[in-house]
Amino acid sequence: MTDTLVHPPIPSTATPPDASDRTLPRLVRAALPLALDVAVEVAKLNGVCIRPIELKRLDTHTGTVEPFDIPCGTTQ
16 A cells, blocks of 8 residues: 555635635745735725825814825825
């Protein structure tokens, strides 16, 4: 009788593989894109600034502070 190596089943491609899934081989996990890279690409596809500047707006009547983002190339 010969011994054959049995590899663990590869997860289906219906859901994207997660880099924290330890059942995937190390080389497969290393080849997955980083979350930051994915977020930057999605921002570029949607025409959103990838490095917005966060400012705070103070409502003088109520005293509430509201944060908001402006694009990185804004001069005013």
